Amino acid sequence: MTTSTETLGVESLPAAFAALGDDTRWELLQRLGTAPASATTLAADRPISRQAVARHLEVLREAGLVETEIHGREVRYRAIGSRLSALARDLDLLAQGWERRLRTIKAAAEG
């Protein structure tokens, strides 16, 4: 479970995608990929409230895409790159399987 070749498991993929499928959340995640930050900090240069940001961060955390780090009285969030890598790996594996199978079917249909 700690190797770099681990996968998320097909069951959890939709959940992860649901977390990534919101513009604000995606923007926040990208921002956290730059450097860790707190909900208050993130909300500062954004048109939405601190609570709204915190809610998004919680969703990302539940999806395993972000981790928290206590720093005094503030909670800093950081993106977990390895999770995204695992996601990418799973996707690619699926895609390859489909491509192969469907190519076979298509060839059979045309032949």
Place this chain on the structure above:
Amino acid sequence: MTTSTETLGVESLPAAFAALGDDTRWELLQRLGTAPASATTLAADRPISRQAVARHLEVLREAGLVETEIHGREVRYRAIGSRLSALARDLDLLAQGWERRLRTIKAAAEG
């Protein structure tokens, strides 16, 4: 735009994820990765109506994840593996960048 190394562009990623972030849609997509099928066929062995399935398929089509193929009076949908591959590639690139940057920051903070 037709090579196997193309990417989707960061802007369209959340949209694609939103399409993938629904359980029913994900299940349908996996089913289409097995073999092409029509909305009616797909709805047959599923607890939801044909119209609901059709709506999901439309979402997937708009996200560029499936393509249609007219066969007589029926519309068959097939999964587009290359799209998923492109998505995987984009994700992996982002993840790598984050991992590298955040590692640097973390090292600086601990040192």
Place this chain on the structure above:
DNA sequence: TTGACGTGCAATGCAATGGTTGCACCAGTG
């Protein structure tokens, strides 16, 4: 041509989601 099947479109109901504000609480700092 008639009947049956596959689609598409529209109106509707209900649940989930994303946003807000207000308040209470804890942890550092003067």
Place this chain on the structure above:
DNA sequence: CACTGGTGCAACCATTGCATTGCACGTCAA
């Protein structure tokens, strides 16, 4: 201690999204 700043929790509202049913249209087969 008093104050300030960052969190967390709760109530509430508006919008979106998923599913439904009903109907109309086109197309293939008997």
